Amino acid sequence: MPMPNIATLRLGKDSIDSIKKINDEKRGVIEPPFQITVECTQVPSSFNDSYYTLVWLGSDNSKGQATEWKQGFAAIGRVISVERSGEFKDTTQTKVSIGYIFPEPISRIDILREAPTAYYWASAMPIIGLEDRANQTIRIIDSSEERCDISALFYAFNMVTTDFYHEIDKVYQDFKETFNYIPPSPLGDGSTLNGGEVVETENEIKFKTGYRSEFEHNRIVFGAPGTGKSHKLKEDCDSMLAGNFGACERVTFHPDYSYSQFVGTYKPVMDNNSEIRYEFVPGPFMRVYVEALKSSKTPNPQPHVLLVEEINRARVAAVFGDVFQLLDRDDDGVSEYEINTSEDIRKYLVKELGASQDYFKKIRIPDNMFIWATMNSADQGVFPMDTAFKRRWHFEYLGVNQNDSSLTGKITLGKGNHALEVNWNRLRKAINEKLAIDYKINEDKLLGPFFLSKKFVRTNEANDWIANPKEFIEVFKSKLIMYLYEDAAKQHKYKLFDGCDSSKYSSVCDAFDEIGIDIFGDGFRDLYEKQEV
Template sequence: MSQYQWAEKNGNIVAADYNRTTDTLSAQQVMMELENAFNALGNSVNIQQVSSEMNDVYNVSIPNGNEQYNVFVCAKGTTPGGRNNLMDEQRIQPKAKYWNFAYEKLQNGEKAISLGIYKRDGETIFCSWRLQLSNAVSPDTPVSKQIKIQSIANAIREGFVQQYKGHGEFACAFRKEFLYFYLKNSEWLHTGNVSELNEHIDIITQNTVSHDSRENITFKTNFLSDFERNRIIFGAPGTGKSYQLKKDCNTLISGTNGTYERVTFHPDYAYSHFVGTYKPVTENNSSEIKYKFVPGPFMRVYVEALKSGRTGNPQPHLLLIEEINRAKVAAVFGDVFQLLDRDDYGVSEYEIRASEDVMKYLAKELGGEYNSYQRIKIPDNMFIWATMNSADQGVFPMDTAFKRRWNFEYLGIDKNDKDIKGKIILGKGSHALEIEWNQLRKAINEKLAEDYNVNEDKLIGPYFLSKKVMKVVSNNKIADSEKFKEAFKNKIIMYLYEDAAKQHKHKLFNGCNSEGYSTAKYSSVCNAFDEIGIDIFGDDFRELYANSRGV
């Protein structure tokens, strides 16, 4: 089998074999993808094949108030190009009679479109081509329509893209959120550039501040702070990274009119989520769908900082990013990455050229002509702070260029542990022992580090168990012993068994074996813990616990 190019999540392009069984959508799967996309905005559509002779043509009935309107869709799942010199293409090959049926509907004044459905790893992109009459010799002759895999990758990242095919014609690729946008504008999207959007649909411009101008914007506001503008706090799980940022956030904005916004990164998080993109919206209980630029958290905080900076009394505005390395940060930040270089005053040292969408959004929010916002910087009153756990599962690496633009602050494994107290009796009978949580935590960490060379960033921090679990009463006794025991099994033992000590779990929990339990199953270790408490860690662990002073 030949190696073809495929677009994966976040727009990465990889080379892989083509399996006709698993990589080709069936007619039923095509119908399901169409139904999912047409229903994405809360509609309840009815989709049927036109007839048994027209397998790849569907009649989509869409509610419109008290009425219905129909769209004829010639649709197939995309497949690789098939030609050895064009391994970077996807294509559809409907029969000429299917293609011409949709074309004739269009010529008769009805709504008709063509769609190729690309799906891989749960990511779906719709591809479309201009409907034109096919002069194929036979009605059963395939009509081949191609699109570059790079266009599909761009659509995954950006939402909607066009690919110039020559002779004044474009192919389109888009996420399902843009299906109704495409449906409304399909007549011109294949012959006109999407930059002509203003000529075809209304851009929502209510509440535009027309009296302000670009000259009111200043990036150097002279806002003073002892905090770094770009910070990443990292450390082992449970060291209080989020807590530290929350505390510093309160210090930063206390006594000011500043604001903050919190966002959590995840593997599917993209530039369009972070900065913003055009999205379909409805307003004022209207069923009419319009498209406008919807800002992401970065752009919202950025605008607030700029508005504040031109008042003469600048206030701090903070973007808090949780789990920054759970997403591919280079893709999420995109060109914003260049703005992270700050000068001695906290202003971006280098500017970037804003996209058309961003320029228009800034003009709407800040006033003036949109082309006045071609060059932008981060002002000194905008802060970007983040948390990171470098040793966690499911995280992405950061390149050196990205890292050097941040101030990294490490929270040690025993940082801020003085306030952590809590005593409880674990185990039954001869195994019963009153333990102190923080001392037990340190003993476990010492065993992991000394016996199994586990790195510090995979050890257990003092706040690994929540304050709710660690609530104490008189004499520092844990208030709810059953809640603690369940949390210890569901969090501590699970973390050790499945992550931190995954390669050493049979040795770490060898105390289970001597009591007739097994280390082969997580549930068996939990059952052993109920009976023998900390003796699940072996015969020598009690001595280690008694002598533990931290790693």
């Protein structure tokens, strides 16, 4: 496929409306594209509607003063029409459809900082060139000229904006030929310049980035229902990403979840021309993996986290497949062992990361990629994990009474002689003790502090009374009593609810409305009073 025609479009003080329109628009792929109109002189005669434009936000003054916007390449568009009024110096009206906007404008300094070798091969281009002084609005990029390599410029864009290749391919497939480019060294020896130091080009992708964290790379948080496992991982993720530019992706496993969903597979997709084609569609593991490797190429690698909810609801050995081998990490957090990649994955990695296919014949997990998961072994429908799989994880247990100090809500349950002022946390502990002592129920089936969501036990600001008692009672019946009746105490439900008719779940709920905690039978009030909160 030949390289598409590309020109630069510099917007200045005569195009303030277009600058503001681009600057105020959302970032990424623009659907549908919007149009800008530029009037200028000295437009090259060969410039027509076959061209793409790299749109540069320039200055609104000639005094070198700062602008409200960052100056740099801000968008990519397709020329719709070019209407000339006469000679070269006469005004020409150009209409451009903007289909992609960078996360933020990319300046010459950005390119020099993130992709110095690539900049060398683009250093004679309009606007960003080392010796460029011209100020025409529209200038054609002639890739046949020395140091005017479009592939090098796009490589630099992808280094500055790590998702550039992926995003631009969604809207302009003509640029796909540039995605496999690796900038050769100006020294001619297969190396590249990085901050003045000569290094191997493909070593810009690093598995050992030097990123350090107090958190384990592979960790599983487990505990009884309502102990706050997901909340714990979210807090830790927010803490690690605070002040960073890393990212977190969350996925929930289920019994039908598969390797192809987790890692990726070929799928039919529809392009912009509504035609069906097949391409490798990454799963959450591969998406996070690629983002971590992209970050590894930067001077300041950032953490990237894959959060797996309910990891043991799927057959983990089948879901992880050969990725299982990568979970063995060394002291630095890098996979100790490599795995071979399929051709599909190699091509995808080349497209996203810009190295050669040979470089991705074997892969490892980098030290800036974290895989965290939650697990509740007591749930129905979970699958066992084998010892070899468990050995590769750091397990953290959340106790059934851990972090319960914030539970202070009080409510009156029952009517008439059965009415009793009840502290929710004390009631929870009393139920747990009855389950554990009387019926030998395992701890992983007991009630954690957050078994009922915080919004249901929220208290009034003036006191510790539950703000919406009616809502609390309804969720207590529909969630907690149901859990005890159908799951945790299923084999003992007639004894557990011996203070009422326990022949039907609905009968227990009706009784709870009338007699409150006395549904748990004689002696339960004494057990309740013994609990410390």
